[in-house]
Amino acid sequence: MFLDYNPDDLDVTISELLVATSDAADPDLPAAVPQVLKLLRTRLNMDVAFVSQITEGRRTIKAVDSAADFSAVQPGRSDPVEESWCQWVIEGRLPEAIKDAGHPTPAFPSARI
Numbered sequence: 001m002f003l004d005y006n007p008d009d010l011d012v013t014i015s016e017l018l019v020a021t022s023d024a025a026d027p028d029l030p031a032a033v034p035q036v037l038k039l040l041r042t043r044l045n046m047d048v049a050f051v052s053q054i055t056e057g058r059r060t061i062k063a064v065d066s067a068a069d070f071s072a073v074q075p076g077r078s079d080p081v082e083e084s085w086c087q088w089v090i091e092g093r094l095p096e097a098i099k100d101a102g103h104p105t106p107a108f109p110s111a112r113i
Contacts (some may be wrong), residue, residue: 010043037065046096048073052086059084 006012026106033051041049048066050073060078081087085101088094 010040033063034065037063041065041067046097046099052084054086054090056080057081059086 015016037051037066039047040046047070048064050064051062054060057080058078059081061073061075064073064075066073085094085098087094
């Protein structure tokens with residue numbers, strides 16, 4: 001069978017993550033989220049990759065993959081959305097991947113990851 005895309009491409013993996021974490025996701029798909037987060041984190045050479053949910057003014061971390069020496073983001077952690085960058089990412093004021101969150105700049109003010 002010929003595919004007009006490479007199933008291992010990062011864009012395909014990201015699409016799978018978006019489907020797996022959507023509100024209408026198949027209940028069996030979220031099992032793939034940890035694998036997708038690990039793949040994204042390692043391919044993009046990041047300390048952490050995570051999925052969060054924003055409801056009722058709070059951002060809650062749902063799934064995390066992080067380097068062994070990185071523990072700042074844990075599943076279940078919840079913060080007011082205005083104190084996190086997640087809402088800014090949703091609004092397009094920050095990119096979906098931040099290469100160095102440890103050094104605030106005017107574009108990336110101090111806030112909770």
